[in-house]
Amino acid sequence: AQKITQTQPGMFVQEKEAVTLDCTYDTSDQSYGLFWYKQPSSGEMIFLIYQGSYDEQNATEGRYSLNFQKARKSANLVISASQLGDSAMYFCAMRELHSGGSNYKLTFGKGTLLTVNP
Amino acid sequence: KAGVTQTPRYLIKTRGQQVTLSCSPISGHRSVSWYQQTPGQGLQFLFEYFSETQRNKGNFPGRFSGRQFSNSRSEMNVSTLELGDSALYLCASRFRDHDEQYFGPGTRLTVT
Numbered sequence: 001a002q003k004i005t006q007t008q009p010g011m012f013v014q015e016k017e018a019v020t021l022d023c024t025y026d027t028s029d030q031s032y033g034l035f036w037y038k039q040p041s042s043g044e045m046i047f048l049i050y051q052g053s054y055d056e057q058n059a060t061e062g063r064y065s066l067n068f069q070k071a072r073k074s075a076n077l078v079i080s081a082s083q084l085g086d087s088a089m090y091f092c093a094m095r096e097l098h099s100g101g102s103n104y105k106l107t108f109g110k111g112t113l114l115t116v117n118p
Numbered sequence: 119k120a121g122v123t124q125t126p127r128y129l130i131k132t133r134g135q136q137v138t139l140s141c142s143p144i145s146g147h148r149s150v151s152w153y154q155q156t157p158g159q160g161l162q163f164l165f166e167y168f169s170e171t172q173r174n175k176g177n178f179p180g181r182f183s184g185r186q187f188s189n190s191r192s193e194m195n196v197s198t199l200e201l202g203d204s205a206l207y208l209c210a211s212r213f214r215d216h217d218e219q220y221f222g223p224g225t226r227l228t229v230t
Contacts, residue, residue: 047220104149104151105163106151106153108153109160110160
C-alpha cells in the first residue's frame with residue numbers, strides 16, 4: 001500500500017528566505033507520480049508541482065522546486081523567497097500510474113502548516 | 119476558463135438525515151474525484167467517476183455514494199448522516215488520465 005509521510009507538522013520561515021518541506025513516500029510500484037498541493041485557510045487545494053518517477057530532472061515551477069531523491073524515496077518541496085501569502089497547509093501526495101489511468105487516486109500525507117513571518 | 123465549482127459551500131445537517139453535494143468540473147474534464155478531509159484522518163479518497171462510470175472507490179461505507187451525469191457534473195450522497203461525517207468534501211477534476219487534478223473550494227459539512 002502507498003504511504004506518504006510528512007514529518008513536520010509546522011514550519012516557520014522569515015519572509016524572503018527559502019524553506020524546505022519534507023516528504024517521504026513508500027510504494028512498491030516502479031511507476032508513480034508525486035504532487036505538492038497548497039491549501040490556504042479558505043480550503044481550496046491548489047496544485048503546485050508534479051514529479052514523475054521516471055523524470056530525470058527535478059521539477060520546477062516558478063518559486064517552487066521539487067528535490068526528488070528516488071533512492072531515498074523523498075520528494076521535498078523547496079519554496080524560494082518566501083512570501084506572506086505562502087502561509088498555508090502544504091500536502092504531499094502520490095499517485096500510482098497504472099495503464100489507462102483506471103486506478104487514479106491520490107494518497108495524501110498529513111500536511112505541514114507553513115507560517116511565513118514578516 | 120472557470121475552475122471546479124462545488125455547491126453548497128457550507129451545510130449543516132442533523133444526524134440521520136441525508137445530504138447531496140454537487141460538483142461541476144472544469145469544462146472539458148471528464149474525470150471527477152471526491153475526497154473527504156477531516157482533522158483526524160486527513161485527506162481520504164472517496165471515489166472517482168469517468169464518463170458516468172465509477173472507476174475507483176475508497177474504503178468508505180455504502181452510505182457514501184455518487185454519480186456522474188452526461189455533462190460530467192457529479193453528485194455525492196451521504197445517507198443516514200453520522201457526527202463523524204462532519205468534514206470538508208473536496209471534488210477534483212482532470213482532463214486526461216495522467217494529468218494533475220484540479221480541486222474545487224470544497225463543501226464544509228457539519229453534522230449536529
